[in-house]
Amino acid sequence: MPLTRKGAATRQRIVEGAASEMRRLGVFSLTLDDVLRRTGTSKSQLFHYFPGGKDELLLAVARYEASGVLGDQQPELSALNSWSAWRSWRDKVVERYRDQGPNCPLNAVMGQLGPTSEGARAVVRELYAQWQGELAAGIRSMQSQGEIEPALDAERGARALLAGVQGGVLIHLTTGSLEHLEAALDQGIEFLRRPRAQA
Amino acid sequence: MPLTRKGAATRQRIVEGAASEMRRLGVFSLTLDDVLRRTGTSKSQLFHYFPGGKDELLLAVARYEASGVLGDQQPELSALNSWSAWRSWRDKVVERYRDQGPNCPLNAVMGQLGPTSEGARAVVRELYAQWQGELAAGIRSMQSQGEIEPALDAERGARALLAGVQGGVLIHLTTGSLEHLEAALDQGIEFLRRPRAQA
DNA sequence: AAAAAACTGGACTTGTGGGTCCATTTTCGC
């Protein structure tokens, strides 16, 4: 069942509208009618494009949002090959979440763990994997330049940094403060720069 | 409206049963009937003790769970005054989340941000504040013993560590792996131990 | 022990939101 040009546009409009409404209302209270009203479409259209109903739609939204998360960190994230790149990546991350304000569609969708569970999990898992991969690549790049000690395990460092960022964002969601995200980023990067102790 | 002995017991039974069902089903699909069935109570009882309905119940569950989170880290968390205490605290945290498996009632409740929103936020905010306070106290204690450089900002260090832990737990929820939590804890603690660079 | 207050059971109401159906219109390939 190929999509016609118009069909593809409508489908896209629905996903974007749903994402937008979700930021406004949160997943919890997002209803299909909200989406329809927002996008000027009808139920039959929604179910035409998402036969799986709400779950399938939410999954599509999750994918849409996930792609944005990494995209917003470019081009820095893919080229962490100088300390100034790291710094400007750090600033971009903080900026992104400052703008987004205290609501994270992705985290919200995850909370909706229902039948969607496996699918949503997979999307987020993939996001983490890519993110961590980019960070690890950045660390290795700095190591090859002699700016980071070769003894440091790049994957492990990337894991810790990613955890810090995720936690910082999570805390931002509930407290509205970016202090934790900043602290995690700054200390994470400082950790990389500092030579290991000769333990 | 004072509670009789029996009433208090029933109320408590409801909260604990709800918490337990929530771990099983997630907030999303937790219904009041589930709670009633589980606790052998009736609707009128539930609304008798929680006039605010589901929201109020969820809030009570959140408080209940929040108190457990810090409790499970004791006594280490309140006495982070030696490296071995830090290590054993670290192990306890990892253990706790290993046991709990990939579901976090608190995070789940947060996802349910509705009218409860403000109340739930407050509960979690308070939890973070206490947690961070204990960590900061631990850092200061180590500084007073000369084990951590006095130049380090204790609150900032506590923030970064807390963010790492939260992120590690969050990632655990979706990936099922504890690697990130461990990496964040280990690097966070190592960061504290290592002398600052003479930048 | 008797009255008041707290507690309990369970039937009932109700709003809502996901999902279905089908008739009609538009788009697309040839």
Added chain:
DNA sequence: GCGAAAATGGACCCACAAGTCCAGTTTTTT
């Protein structure tokens, strides 16, 4: 331009879960 396939509108259904009510029982208080 014509027929098939895709797209659309909107009325309809229905399950289900939150919340109400009140009659009856147990506990507390004096």
